[in-house]
Amino acid sequence: MKTAAAILALAASASAFAPAPIVTKSTALNTVWDEYIGGQDFKGGKFYFDPLNLAETYSPLVPFFREAEIRHGRTAMIAVVGFIATDFVRIPGDAYSFESIPKVIDAHNILLDGPMHQLLLWIGLFDAVITFPSIQATMDGERDAGDFGIKGPKNDPDGSKMERKKLSELLNGRLAMCAVGGIATQSVLTGHGFPYL
Numbered sequence: 001m002k003t004a005a006a007i008l009a010l011a012a013s014a015s016a017f018a019p020a021p022i023v024t025k026s027t028a029l030n031t032v033w034d035e036y037i038g039g040q041d042f043k044g045g046k047f048y049f050d051p052l053n054l055a056e057t058y059s060p061l062v063p064f065f066r067e068a069e070i071r072h073g074r075t076a077m078i079a080v081v082g083f084i085a086t087d088f089v090r091i092p093g094d095a096y097s098f099e100s101i102p103k104v105i106d107a108h109n110i111l112l113d114g115p116m117h118q119l120l121l122w123i124g125l126f127d128a129v130i131t132f133p134s135i136q137a138t139m140d141g142e143r144d145a146g147d148f149g150i151k152g153p154k155n156d157p158d159g160s161k162m163e164r165k166k167l168s169e170l171l172n173g174r175l176a177m178c179a180v181g182g183i184a185t186q187s188v189l190t191g192h193g194f195p196y197l
Contacts, residue, residue, distance in 0.1 A: 032062055037163060038069075038170045063138045063145055070146035071131070073173015079180045087193040105187040 032055035033039040033048050041047035055062050086104045090096045095114065101107045108116065137143045146169075152162035186196035 032056075032059070036062070036066055037167050038066075040167065040171070042171060063141075064135060066145035067135055067138050070170065070173065073170065073177060074146075076176035076180045077173060080176050080183065083180065083183050083187075084194050103187070103191065104193055105184070105191075 032050070039046060039048045050056075054065065058065075083104060086107070090098060090101075094100060095111070101110050134143065134148070138145050146166075152159075152165065156162055183196060187193070190196060
């Protein structure tokens with residue numbers, strides 16, 4: 001009995017030092033990188049970032065993912081400019097003055113009883129009238145993600161300038177999404193305005 005237990009313990013401890021089995025993954029590229037721009041870093045090199053494999057797992061939703069990425073990127077670019085600009089200039093009115101709202105980060109709570117309800121109403125109306133139908137059209141293949149029919153450069157016969165502008169918008173939007181989070185965090189932590197130190 002002791003001998004059997006010793007042999008069993010020896011075999012179990014020896015397996016701890018055995019090499020781990022090698023699992024190979026398929027090297028086939030996901031087609032999402034062939035169909036959509038954006039698999040590049042800021043230097044122009046390849047950057048296929050999809051650690052959760054969402055494009056492969058939820059492939060029918062990839063147009064929605066791209067629409068959401070472009071929309072959030074555009075919103076973040078506006079938010080970054082707005083966050084910084086309001087440290088220097090304000091719209092007319094006592095409710096929006098530097099005396100009423102000394103720090104931009106406090107504007108949400110101070111204006112919660114007034115214009116914030118209107119802002120919510122107008123954004124909701126925009127979503128109901130513009131965003132939801134455009135997302136449906138994107139999912140049905142009737143339009144490209146983020147395309148609202150605005151014409152590109154005039155002297156662009158092969159579309160290369162427009163492709164560069166689309167990539168630039170996508171990369172700048174990704175940067176702005178990170179930036180607005182950093183600006184908001186630094187504003188809350190430090191209590192200072194621009195440059196948020």
